[in-house]
Amino acid sequence: MQPQERIAELKKERNAVILAHNYQLPEIQEIADFVGDSLGLAMQASKTEADVIVFCGVDFMAESAKILNPGKIVLHPEAKACCPMAAMCDPSGVRMLKKDFPRADVVAYVNTSAECKAEADVCCTSSNAVKVVNSLESDLVIFIPDENLANYVQRFTDKNIIPWPGYCPTHESITLEKIEKLKSEHPQALVVVHPECRPDVIDIADSVCSTEGMLSYVRGSAKTEFIIGTEKEMLYRLGKEFPDKRFYEVPGAVCPTMKLITLDNILAALESMSPEVTLPNELMDKARAPLERMMSVGRGD
Ligand code: 13P
Ligand code: SF4
Secondary structure, three states, X not given: OXXXXXXXXXXXXXXXXXXXXXXXXXXXXXXXXXXXXXXXXXXXXXXXXXXXXXXXXXXXXXXXXXXXXXXXXXXXOOOOOOOOOHHHOOHHHHHHHHHHOOOOEXXXXXXXXXXXXXXXXXXXXXXXXXXXXXXXXXXXXXXXXXXXXXXXXXXXXXXXXXXXXXXXXXXXXXXXXXXXXXXXXXXXXXXXXXXXXXXXXXXXXXXXXOHHHHHHHHHHOOOOEEEXXXXXXXXXXXXXXXXXXXXXXXXXXXXXXXXXXXXHHHHHHHHHOOOEOOOOHHHHHHHHHHHHHHHHHOOOO
């Protein structure tokens, strides 16, 4: 029996739902009940009626699903699938910044640990970061952990943003030189990039958006060729939804930890009901409020 068939059987037996991020391998996107960006996945997780959520993505995404559903079982098929940018921020450093800037509101990009979220007033994703920051009372904002996203948001707000010096290695590898080379090879193509990219890449982009925002942008565009400045698997989703359009990937833009989720470990997780995401209740209660506040702001792209 193929792993896909056994996964389908177990999904029924366990009343499980499979949620997958846009950067997951094609075979995983194919078996998922829902494929989307961080915000879409959090929203799906919060409204699912399944008893078990199999989360195919990195650690902070699976943790958010658990925090939003403390009564459900959340399986993360490979516990080592972590986000290196989330690991660059620690709660004690955030507490120190809060002491230095007591008037500031704290915005935690969802790419953070539950402990860092618990220190925040509100979370955001790449889809609604600008909207979230502009919804705040204070004119001073501590923004963790992505400096590029913080600088991107600063372009659209009068508030002063104090960034944490974190970054995504995958998006840092997308350089201006690489984009310019692709532009010279495909002069008709529009440049669509993720806001985790470097400022000089953002400067030359035709559109800057979340992974789900990229799908809406392409859908609404009369153009047929696009250079995609984000993780390579996004091109699978785009190619599937828009078979008549052409997409060009940036060489080397791979998130290695996203690829640690496989059909085999999804199957093993459903068989053994592990590894399960577990977090202390007190921590989940503290981290839930900023996540729920983020979801009430809704999409921004
Ligand atoms: P999205 O929320 O846009 O899917 O981004 C998540 C992420 O980790 C980007 O690197
Ligand atoms: Fe984290 Fe970057 Fe991978 Fe997104 S692409 S999960 S930010 S390392």
